[in-house]
Amino acid sequence: MNTKKWLLTLVFLLIVLVGVPWAINASGRWDFYYTLTSVALLSIASAGVWLTFYIGRINIGQGAYTLIGGYASAILVTQLGVNFWLTLPLAGLACAIISVFIGLPILRLRGVYFAMVTLVLTEVARLTALALPITNGAKGIVSIPLPAELSLFGLTIIPDFATLENPKLAFYIAAVIMMVLCYAALYRIVNSRLGHLCRSLQQNEELSASIGVNTAYLRVIAYSISSFMGGVAGASFVSISQSIYPSTFQVVDSVNFMLNCFLGGLGYVLGPMLGTLMLYFGWDLLFTMGKYQLLIYSSLIILLIVLLPNGILSLPLFNKRGGGPK
Amino acid sequence: MEQILVNGLYLGAQYALIALGLTLIFSLMNVLNFAHGQMYVFGGFVTYTVVAQLGLPFIVGLLLSAVVLGVMGALIEKFLFRPVIARSKREESTMLLAAGIAFFLDAVILLLFGEKQRGIPKIVDGVFNWDFRIVIPYDRILIFVLAISAIVAFIMYMQYSKTGRAMRALAQDRVAAELMGVDVKYYSMIGFALGAMLAGLVGGLLVSITGINLGMGGPASIKAFMMIMIGGAGVISGAIAGGFILGMMESVGLTLLAVYGDITYLVIFVMLMIFLSIRPQGLMGKPWG
Amino acid sequence: MSTILEVKNLTRRFGGLVAVNSVNFTVNEGEILSIIGPNGAGKSTLFKLISSFLKTSGGEVIFKGEKISNLSPHVVARKGIVRTFQETTIFRSMTTRENIIVAHHLRAKASLSGYFWGSAKARRDEALFADSADEIITFLGMEPIADELASNLPQGNLRALGIAIGLATKPEILLLDEPFAGMNHDETMHMVDLVRNVQKERGVTIMLVEHDMPAVMKISDRIVVINFGEKIAEGTPAEIRNNEKVIEAYLGSEDDAIGI
Numbered sequence: 059m060n061t062k063k064w065l066l067t068l069v070f071l072l073i074v075l076v077g078v079p080w081a082i083n084a085s086g087r088w089d090f091y092y093t094l095t096s097v098a099l100l101s102i103a104s105a106g107v108w109l110t111f112y113i114g115r116i117n118i119g120q121g122a123y124t125l126i127g128g129y130a131s132a133i134l135v136t137q138l139g140v141n142f143w144l145t146l147p148l149a150g151l152a153c154a155i156i157s158v159f160i161g162l163p164i165l166r167l168r169g170v171y172f173a174m175v176t177l178v179l180t181e182v183a184r185l186t187a188l189a190l191p192i193t194n195g196a197k198g199i200v201s202i203p204l205p206a207e208l209s210l211f212g213l214t215i216i217p218d219f220a221t222l223e224n225p226k227l228a229f230y231i232a233a234v235i236m237m238v239l240c241y242a243a244l245y246r247i248v249n250s251r252l253g254h255l256c257r258s259l260q261q262n263e264e265l266s267a268s269i270g271v272n273t274a275y276l277r278v279i280a281y282s283i284s285s286f287m288g289g290v291a292g293a294s295f296v297s298i299s300q301s302i303y304p305s306t307f308q309v310v311d312s313v314n315f316m317l318n319c320f321l322g323g324l325g326y327v328l329g330p331m332l333g334t335l336m337l338y339f340g341w342d343l344l345f346t347m348g349k350y351q352l353l354i355y356s357s358l359i360i361l362l363i364v365l366l367p368n369g370i371l372s373l374p375l376f377n378k379r380g381g382g383p384k
Numbered sequence: 385m386e387q388i389l390v391n392g393l394y395l396g397a398q399y400a401l402i403a404l405g406l407t408l409i410f411s412l413m414n415v416l417n418f419a420h421g422q423m424y425v426f427g428g429f430v431t432y433t434v435v436a437q438l439g440l441p442f443i444v445g446l447l448l449s450a451v452v453l454g455v456m457g458a459l460i461e462k463f464l465f466r467p468v469i470a471r472s473k474r475e476e477s478t479m480l481l482a483a484g485i486a487f488f489l490d491a492v493i494l495l496l497f498g499e500k501q502r503g504i505p506k507i508v509d510g511v512f513n514w515d516f517r518i519v520i521p522y523d524r525i526l527i528f529v530l531a532i533s534a535i536v537a538f539i540m541y542m543q544y545s546k547t548g549r550a551m552r553a554l555a556q557d558r559v560a561a562e563l564m565g566v567d568v569k570y571y572s573m574i575g576f577a578l579g580a581m582l583a584g585l586v587g588g589l590l591v592s593i594t595g596i597n598l599g600m601g602g603p604a605s606i607k608a609f610m611m612i613m614i615g616g617a618g619v620i621s622g623a624i625a626g627g628f629i630l631g632m633m634e635s636v637g638l639t640l641l642a643v644y645g646d647i648t649y650l651v652i653f654v655m656l657m658i659f660l661s662i663r664p665q666g667l668m669g670k671p672w673g
Numbered sequence: 674m675s676t677i678l679e680v681k682n683l684t685r686r687f688g689g690l691v692a693v694n695s696v697n698f699t700v701n702e703g704e705i706l707s708i709i710g711p712n713g714a715g716k717s718t719l720f721k722l723i724s725s726f727l728k729t730s731g732g733e734v735i736f737k738g739e740k741i742s743n744l745s746p747h748v749v750a751r752k753g754i755v756r757t758f759q760e761t762t763i764f765r766s767m768t769t770r771e772n773i774i775v776a777h778h779l780r781a782k783a784s785l786s787g788y789f790w791g792s793a794k795a796r797r798d799e800a801l802f803a804d805s806a807d808e809i810i811t812f813l814g815m816e817p818i819a820d821e822l823a824s825n826l827p828q829g830n831l832r833a834l835g836i837a838i839g840l841a842t843k844p845e846i847l848l849l850d851e852p853f854a855g856m857n858h859d860e861t862m863h864m865v866d867l868v869r870n871v872q873k874e875r876g877v878t879i880m881l882v883e884h885d886m887p888a889v890m891k892i893s894d895r896i897v898v899i900n901f902g903e904k905i906a907e908g909t910p911a912e913i914r915n916n917e918k919v920i921e922a923y924l925g926s927e928d929d930a931i932g933i
Contacts, residue, residue, distance in 0.1 A: 116476055163657045164657060166664055167660060170416045170617070171617065171664065173479060174612075177606060178609055178610055181606045181649070182650055182653040185649045186647070189644075189647045246789055247789060250788045250789060251781070252785060254767075254775045257775075258775050261764040261765055261766060261767070264746075264762065265762045265763065267726075267750070268750055268755060269775070269779065269841070269842050270750035270755075270779035270842060271747055272747050274745075308602075316479075316480070317484075320476060320477075320480050349494070352494065353492065356485075356487035359480075359487065360481065360484040364464060364481070368471075368473050
């Protein structure tokens with residue numbers, strides 16, 4: 059990364075970590091904390107979907123992994139008393155492992171076939187959560203405690219959220235930091251040789267195999283990273299709402315994750331973040347429309363696709379340097 | 385056992401009809417119609433309105449469901465899919481559009497018909513009972529017969545009518561069909577309308593038995609996806625096979641797996657994954673990729 | 674000259690059709706061997722079998738004394754047999770240089786996580802690949818198009834890029850699928866020189882499938898002729914030119930097109 063990019067990153071961090079809290083304080087719109095925290099977390103899940111697209115697969119199954127991650131964390135916290143912050147990586151890991159087993163057979167499918175199977179996966183995850191005893195069926199898991207203190211050698215790294223004066227702000231800060239880490243990782247993947255390899259899969263799997271890339275392995279790796287992100291996002295989301303039900307993440311959410319990526323722009327690492335912000339924030343703002351909320355929201359989406367079938371970032375404004383869309 | 389098979393056949397006939405519409409649209413335009421389930425629900429509400437609200441006969445409701453959805457399908461193709469397909473650089477855009485339309489239809493259904501479960505009075509009373517080995521209400525038999533006739537009519541139409549032949553040519557090879565002088569735009573629109581019409585028809589059929597509600601759209605689409613994955617996407621025989629297989633598996637699963645809780649669809653999904661890893665193109669699909 | 678590749682009784686059936694029927698031949702190290710035959714004779718299938726993109730129905734392919742048929746394509750590539758594709762297959766939304774750099778995959782020493790964290794090995798790899806890509810670009814005279822997106826390149830350049838991708842893997846055997854298809858005479862002759870250069874200066878054994886007879890006659894050391902999935906002749910261009918069976922096969926195929 060060059061100096062300019064470091065500077066931009068710094069400006070971004072200042073805005074989200076200092077500017078936004080200040081603005082919320084000044085305006086008194088405390089509810090925006092919840093909205094923006096959700097945007098940050100959902101954009102982590104969307105980043106995963108984006109990564110699967112990067113290897114040439116349309117993933118409409120991220121909702122399954124956010125759900126699995128959410129349940130994994132909820133069960134670990136409530137039944138085994140594990141510290142929430144430890145359940146985060148564990149939830150991600152659980153999703154990654156499950157995704158390897160699911161990915162091995164289904165990643166051989168392409169195009170709409172993969173899309174269909176992942177969509178079905180979301181529904182199956184929901185039905186499974188309804189049926190299993192450990193997830194407590196439709197009643198779900200409720201009253202999940204707020205994240206406890208995380209300390210190392212007696213040194214408090216993260217304070218107990220329950221004792222905080224403003225847990226909303228704490229959640230927001232935590233979510234933003236996770237989002238930044240996630241996108242830093244994504245940026246690194248895309249801008250290293252790994253990105254080249256992923257793009258080689260996206261563009262031509264046969265050629266990729268013939269130059270010696272183990273395509274099946276790489277696909278599973280990318281898919282499990284994607285699912286890891288989904289799991290972490292789901293676990294965090296559940297911790298904020300302090301409850302999880304089979305309907306917490308469903309097909310609509312999977313479709314939304316996909317929409318976030320596509321509408322934000324697939325050629326850009328920050329595309330899914332932009333897409334999530336727009337769609338989620340837009341949805342939230344339309345709340346005032348009452349029963350017409352979904353109608354206006356969906357009309358806008360349709361309009362956007364009809365007018366800009368190649369994504370918002372396909373606007374000439376974003377393509378000054380040429381290169382053209384893929 | 386007989387009862388399970390009969391239930392499976394009954395479910396399968398309706399499922400096949402849904403899958404036929406989806407696969408037709410897919411084969412003609414390479415569009416995965418996410419809104420298919422919503423179209424089906426919409427069709428159900430049309431019949432509900434005609435029969436329960438206006439008090440007209442069931443058959444009128446059924447026909448009106450088909451007509452309304454057919455017109456809706458044609459309009460959606462002409463004004464939404466056609467421009468997007470023409471200008472989009474990737475096929476995924478149509479998937480997004482279909483998702484947007486699914487949301488939109490959900491919103492319209494919510495505004496027009498509300499969230500409540502709706503049904504219409506029984507069209508035929510009485511129950512067929514064969515020694516308690518097969519128990520099936522007469523109205524289900526009627527619906528089954530209607531569904532099967534619709535499937536047969538559809539196949540005949542695709543096989544023997546000029547439009548059907550043109551659509552089959554289009555599905556096989558878009559470019560070649562265009563060169564042969566098939567009006568691709570026109571037949572894409574007709575195909576989409578026909579697919580939507582089938583969805584509406586099933587909705588109309590089903591509202592008389594189980595009723596209909598807003599939340600049924602999404603799951604219906606998902607079941608339809610499973611069916612065409614089983615049978616092979618874009619193949620008529622595959623859609624029918626997939627429909628009956630899923631109906632049968634659901635019927636068998638609900639009975640045999642009941643003791644383990646509601647895990648039928650988990651089991652079906654695992655089986656589907658194993659099946660697809662052996663045969664990614666489905667039972668009757670052409671190999672691809 | 675020593676044998677580098679041996680094809681033994683190689684057979685492939687598609688349903689009832691026998692696309693390749695018990696074909697035998699050997700490839701010598703460092704030569705250019707062409708496989709020719711009428712349309713649908715099974716040449717492309719043969720190529721796919723050798724590079725393991727298709728599973729065999731019978732027989733085997735032996736590379737340096739080791740059986741390689743029915744391995745994964747990437748494993749075969751790793752052993753040194755690399756194929757370029759008929760439909761000028763390249764990574765379309767990468768530049769020429771990026772295409773070549775990616776294709777160095779077989780020579781990567783660092784692990785995937787090494788690339789993520791930017792380990793010393795990974796940085797060495799990346800520097801090496803960049804240098805090697807530059808060298809290949811110079812070797813093939815592609816400097817003017819080095820930073821052009823592949824999707825913007827004309828067909829002739831794409832074909833050369835296909836070969837550049839093949840070279841980047843440092844193959845022992847390069848399989849070229851119709852390298853001259855759709856080219857005019859000048860382009861073809863340019864390509865013939867290019868392929869010759871690859872063979873001479875880089876010591877790569879080359880197998881190619883081709884329709885363009887004059888080019889094949891000019892470029893090949895030896896030729897194998899396939900018809901209806903079976904080998905009907907093998908020999909130097911001069912021998913093939915005068916082989917009756919070959920002439921018959923080519924004349925006969927003109928009025929009945931056989932499609933597999």
